[in-house]
Amino acid sequence: MGSLVEELNARAIELGVPLGVHLDLTWRCNERCIHCYLDHDGAGELSFVEIDELLVQLANAGVFFLTLSGGEPLLRKDFFAILRRARELSFNVKLKTNAILIGERETALIRDLGVESVQVSIYSNQPEVHDAITGASGSLARSIRAIRLLVSRGLKVTIAHVIMRPNRGHYPTVRALAAELGAVFTIDPTITPHINGNRSLLALNIASADLRDVLRDKSLVADSNEFAPAAPSDEDLVNGIPCSAGHSSCYISPFGDVYPCVQFPLPSGNIRRQRFIDIWKHSPQLAEVRSIRLRDLPVCSTCAHATSCSRCPGLAFMEGNMRGPSTQDCEKSYARTAIPTANMVRH
Amino acid sequence: MNDSTGKKYISRSQAVAARMLGEEMMIMSIRDSALFSLNPTASAIWQAADGVTPLREIVERAIVAHFEVEPDTAYRDAVELVEALAGHGILKIAAEPARS
Numbered sequence: 001m002g003s004l005v006e007e008l009n010a011r012a013i014e015l016g017v018p019l020g021v022h023l024d025l026t027w028r029c030n031e032r033c034i035h036c037y038l039d040h041d042g043a044g045e046l047s048f049v050e051i052d053e054l055l056v057q058l059a060n061a062g063v064f065f066l067t068l069s070g071g072e073p074l075l076r077k078d079f080f081a082i083l084r085r086a087r088e089l090s091f092n093v094k095l096k097t098n099a100i101l102i103g104e105r106e107t108a109l110i111r112d113l114g115v116e117s118v119q120v121s122i123y124s125n126q127p128e129v130h131d132a133i134t135g136a137s138g139s140l141a142r143s144i145r146a147i148r149l150l151v152s153r154g155l156k157v158t159i160a161h162v163i164m165r166p167n168r169g170h171y172p173t174v175r176a177l178a179a180e181l182g183a184v185f186t187i188d189p190t191i192t193p194h195i196n197g198n199r200s201l202l203a204l205n206i207a208s209a210d211l212r213d214v215l216r217d218k219s220l221v222a223d224s225n226e227f228a229p230a231a232p233s234d235e236d237l238v239n240g241i242p243c244s245a246g247h248s249s250c251y252i253s254p255f256g257d258v259y260p261c262v263q264f265p266l267p268s269g270n271i272r273r274q275r276f277i278d279i280w281k282h283s284p285q286l287a288e289v290r291s292i293r294l295r296d297l298p299v300c301s302t303c304a305h306a307t308s309c310s311r312c313p314g315l316a317f318m319e320g321n322m323r324g325p326s327t328q329d330c331e332k333s334y335a336r337t338a339i340p341t342a343n344m345v346r347h
Numbered sequence: 348m349n350d351s352t353g354k355k356y357i358s359r360s361q362a363v364a365a366r367m368l369g370e371e372m373m374i375m376s377i378r379d380s381a382l383f384s385l386n387p388t389a390s391a392i393w394q395a396a397d398g399v400t401p402l403r404e405i406v407e408r409a410i411v412a413h414f415e416v417e418p419d420t421a422y423r424d425a426v427e428l429v430e431a432l433a434g435h436g437i438l439k440i441a442a443e444p445a446r447s
Contacts (some may be wrong), residue, residue, distance in 0.1 A: 004382050008373055015369050064366040064373055092364030114362050114377045156380065241404050 009123035010247040022250040027071040032135030043115035045254045054073040057276040059089040069096035107149045157183040164204040212335040223341040246289035264314025303342035305333040358398030398445030
């Protein structure tokens with residue numbers, strides 16, 4: 001199935017179609033995760049009428065995969081009206097939620113409206129650790145209860161496990177919890193800067209030795225792209241695009257701002273001022289993102305890891321240069337292989 | 348349901364996501380996440396699956412009128428297609444037209 005998705009993605013890039021959109025419905029949240037990269041102010045959010053119009057525009061533009069996220073999207077009182085409208089427009093809807101507000105009624109609605117999958121973040125199987133990270137007492141118990149409900153009603157649930165200093169070493173037990181609950185398990189060892197550019201959150205990243213242990217854990221190979229084995233150097237890759245951000249996917253904030261990706265906060269337009277398709281086709285910022293090939297990257301193109309690195313152009317942008325290295329990905333390449341990156345040698 | 352004696356009526360399942368990409372239709376079954384890419388002829392059948400038009404009429408209007416193909420061959424291929432799609436729950440086949 002993965003190959004057909006890749007084929008459709010390549011076709012979408014060729015046709016200039018935005019195959020996937022990540023839409024944050026709100027940045028408000030009922031948790032206060034210590035690593036969260038968003039503000040939680042709800043002032044100025046798109047109204048239901050604006051979102052309804054946006055969804056029509058996205059469908060007309062060819063968007064197929066629609067991720068509804070936040071903040072906590074279920075904090076919007078009109079969440080299920082938005083979800084219903086999205087499904088009427090035949091989007092493949094994935095939902096990212098902490099699931100705290102999901103009970104029997106919400107589970108039935110999520111199932112009946114045809115959500116394809118639900119992703120819930122779990123940081124530890126120990127309440128004192130998980131709840132300390134979310135800042136919400138009782139949050140682990142409530143999230144797990146909701147996951148049980150969702151799975152029992154036949155919904156596909158993914159447990160996303162972000163590794164940071166307070167929960168390092170907890171992933172084996174969270175993976176076991178996912179198996180017990182009937183959920184898919186994914187793992188992410190990357191803490192990202194705040195969307196406003198503040199990099200203090202990066203102090204939560206696990207230490208190099210811990211990162212090396214995680215990235216060399218063979219049992220995790222299937223759980224994340226970060227663990228993919230090194231690919232041979234290949235001319236197609238050198239001439240290829242860094243990732244789908246801005247090419248076949250983008251991010252839209254609760255305030256209508258369009259970015260290449262949620263991790264790539266390059267303001268490219270606002271749907272309150274322009275039609276989505278005009279931003280997608282004519283934004284100079286998106287055009288610049290689309291113009292970049294691996295061969296154009298001054299440091300990374302010379303690196304031994306060039307074609308195997310998980311380099312995130314958004315993280316590079318937040319470091320100051322969308323054509324520069326993403327130091328966190330340099331560290332991952334080094335942790336995987338013990339071979340220094342060009343960026344490390346340069347420094 | 349045996350087409351040698353009766354008509355087939357096809358309708359799109361609500362439990363799918365679908366979108367045109369170029370000339371092909373992407374369809375994903377919400378039930379099992381099975382993903383399909385329908386070629387232009389299959390896409391034409393999918394789009395005409397209104398539950399009230401007999402399949403043979405859909406084939407004549409959407410396929411035979413636009414593609415170089417024998418009507419009986421087109422119909423046989425269409426039956427094979429809709430049965431495969433019905434097997435994944437993304438299309439429904441009925442012996443009677445849907446009530447409006």
